[in-house]
Amino acid sequence: MLWYAPLRAMSEPMPLEALAPAVRAAFGAGARIVAAEPLAGDASTRRYVRLRLAGAAEAPTAVAMLLGADRLPLGSEEIGGVAGGDELPFVNxxxxxxxxxxxxxxxxxQTPTFLLxxxxxxxxxxxxxxADAARVSELFGAAVDLLVALQAAGAQRPAPACYAFRQRFDGRLARWELEHFVEHGIETRHGHRLPAAERAALLEALAPLAEPFERATPVLAHRDFHAWNLHVQDGRLRILDFQDAxxxxxxxxxxxxLTDRTTAELVPPALEASLTERFVEGRxxxxxxxAPGFAERYRRCALQRALKVIGRFYFLERVKGKPGxxxxxxxxxxxxRRMLRAEPALATAAARVGAWVPELGEERPA
Incomplete structure (x- = not known):
């Protein structure tokens, strides 16, 4: 998610008249908006505006997250928010x-339609x-340490009032995401549905990827903890986009x-292994x-997530009109491809997927 990368224009006018009272409520009667800068959003319907302020001693700028009147849950499209929740998941x-x-x-x-x-x-x-290759290990190491702190907090300070502790990324959701991959990463891409028998065989071959989500003891998770949802500000990391925790x-x-999008350009396998060791030692x-078996859980989570992302990107391009x-x-x-090849037990999955995704294999199964 690229929260704060400037854009030149937005498709809808800035509702500054709606934001001005919030600025005064937050920063005092003398605070006012002197400029508004549209910012790049993410794959959701949320929009962002940086507000440059005058008369607000606490903060020369703020960011308005515009939700829209129909976006109260502010949760993932898959989960749809927490049933019975009475506040925005981002706030909670x-x-x-x-x-x-x-x-x-x-x-x-906060209001039902935007957050400041x-x-x-x-x-x-x-x-x-x-921008600084010499700092890659340091920066990603700091992110690993932050993740350890997040998981430790969840283990040591569980809070039922926090929505994150009321929902789980279980086998059901993992399988749904694999079906999403088949539907969009294969069927939408090729323009036709798979034969029913082939679809069933493919999903059966992918079933082992849901096992970590069913068997492993769950921990507090951000769900989109990657290098685009972490910002560097004044020498420290800040966590964004955590509403789906x-x-x-x-x-x-x-x-x-360690495996999101083009992270491999910065984190080669040797550094990935070192950072994984740092995580295990930090925990x-x-x-x-x-728990034992972490390496296998890591590979299977990485593969399940990669397949989900492939399907998601085709969905965004073909259905949502977001080709970027x-x-x-x-x-x-x-x-x-790397995770498939690292797991001999997934040979059947590799063959089945490779039959329809040429980037992941060359031979169609018999």
């Missing part, structure tokens, strides 16, 4: 994370690391961090050691 989860000392943006003001947030700048972890396998967020030092994400597909195919 952010309150918990901030209370644990984790570096999330402050919420200055602390501005954490434009520099993503990805951009900072790409939930309970998930311990390896899931680490796989997201142990925090008093929450990982297709540029990341070669790198995501590379992750999926």
């Amino acid at each position: 989860v952010g309150r918990y994370l901030g209370g644990c000392g984790l570096p999330v943006p402050a919420v200055y003001h 947030l602390e501005d954490v700048g434009d520099t993503t972890l990805w951009a900072a690391a790409r 939930l309970l998930a396998p311990d390896a899931y967020d680490l796989a997201s961090l 142990a030092a925090a008093g929450v050691p990982v 994400y297709l540029a990341y597909l070669p790198a995501v195919y590379g992750v999926a």
Whole structure:
């Protein structure tokens, strides 16, 4: 998610008249908006505007997250928010994370249609690391340490009032995402549905990828913990886009961090292994050691997520009219290919998937 990359224009006018009262409520009667800068959003319907302020001593800028009147849940499209929740998941989860000392943006003001947030700048972890190759290990190491702190907080300070503890990334959701991959990464891409028998055989071959989500003891997870959802501000990392946090396998967020999109350009296998070791050691030092079988969980979470992302990107391009994400597909195919080849037990899955996704194989199964 590229929260704070400037855009030149937006398709809809800025509702500054609606934002001005919120600015005064947050920063005092003398605070006013002197400029508004549209910002790049993500794959959701949310939009973002940086507000430059006068008369607000606490903050010269703030970011308005515009939800729209029909976007109250502010959760993932797959989960659809928490049943019975009476506040925005971003606010609910952010309150918990901030209370644990984790570096999330402050919420200055909230309404059912927009939030006024602390501005954490434009520099993503990805951009900072790409700009300074000598700091890649340091920056991603800091992200690993932050992930350890997140998981330790979840283990040591569980809070039923936080929505993240009420929903789980279980086998059902993992299988749904694999079906999403088949539907869009294969069927939408090729323009036709698979024969029923082939579709069933393909999903059966992919079933082992749901096992970590069914068997592993779940931990607190961000769900999209990657280098575009972490920003570098004043020498420290800030966490964004956490509204879909939930309970998930311990390896899931680490796989997201180290294998998302084009991260392999910055994190080669040797550094990936070193950062994984740092994570395992950090969990142990925090008093929450990982369970046996972590390496396999990591590979399977990385592969499940890569396939989900492939399907998602085709969905965004063909259904939502957002083709920009297709540029990341070669790198995501590379992750999926590497994880498939690292798991001999997934040979059947590799053959089945490769029959329909040429980037992942060459031979159609008999």
